Amino acid sequence: MIVIELSERQLKIIEIVKENEPITSEQIAQFLKVTRATLRPDLAILTMSGMLDARPKVGYLYSGNNTVSIISEHVKRTKVSEIKSMPVVVDEQTTLYDALVSLFLEDVGSIYVLSHGYLAGVISRKDFLKNIMGGTDIHKMPVGLIMTRMPNIVTTYPHETALEAAIKIIEHEVDSLPVVEKFEEKGKEYFKVVGKVSKTNITRLFVELGRQK
Amino acid sequence: MIVIELSERQLKIIEIVKENEPITSEQIAQFLKVTRATLRPDLAILTMSGMLDARPKVGYLYSGNNTVSIISEHVKRTKVSEIKSMPVVVDEQTTLYDALVSLFLEDVGSIYVLSHGYLAGVISRKDFLKNIMGGTDIHKMPVGLIMTRMPNIVTTYPHETALEAAIKIIEHEVDSLPVVEKFEEKGKEYFKVVGKVSKTNITRLFVELGRQK
Structure with missing residues (x-):
């Protein structure tokens, strides 16, 4: 997929077609005082992009389709594995206070809790x-008793796209997703945490894409 | 700006030019067993997009420029005013506890504190x-004593682009920006809060853009 800035002449062609449709390439050439051969590449671009419709024996029509796809293959190909951050993990027995210390030291918004190495x-x-507002003693309460438990955690995989992850974040109203790899043992599923994708990662990706040329 | 999906033949042309540059359109036509006229629209698209360079009397060269701009005018034109949310505001005298209640009721990550109606x-x-970890009594402490104060707040304006706002969020490592309007009185500047742009708004915009066909 490529992106092309329309030339002055191409924009003019669109205007001419809009006001005179259906119109043949010969008539457009007359309007612009150029040859049909000169117009051929312009018309190819405008029909390929879906901005104009070309009907045999009728001529060119304006498709009305001026909002065009803006997401390139680049975006669609960006994988969770390319944008993920390091996860911060603690054990189920960790107190809320100690977990909070990790949260501040690592400056993250969420912490993942592991049991026997799995999420x-x-x-x-x-x-x-x-919990603090509810009066919980943060020095005594272990995270295991107040955390959101599997299978109620929305996760993503390294091979999913950044877009798929962003959709999960918005639809489930969460701040981040643990990036996991699935293991099976005796018919049970286990998830190893290999990263984290948060709104920060998505915002950073948005900035990177926007800053490209 | 328009986006075009490359055809099989266009991809083939890129390969041929890559391996045989510099190469004339006549030679490319021979490779593909088509006429030069057939190739003209393809070559126009590939040179306009900057993927191929056309040098008079030399031929076509591969520009190496296959990462192309992916941000359309649509993205560049999206304004803060189009994506902003309602801000949650409290007065300086509000206790941390009462501010926390607002935070939960409105389900937001940040609260803006007003003094005489201004940020x-x-x-x-x-x-x-x-503050809670430091032992602050949330029932007694007013937000005015612990908040980040102007002018140390990163703000955005309704007319700025979503991209500019996202860049501020990433560079200043904040979760959200108050959207403000500036007023001047007796040489002093005041800011009225008219909205909020957070990583959630940017993530939602990313999803909207990505979902467009």
């Missing part, structure tokens, strides 16, 4: 605040 | 947690 839960800034 | 400070989930 067991997630705890966010919001969860901490909710 | 005076901002307080985030992280600020709340930091």
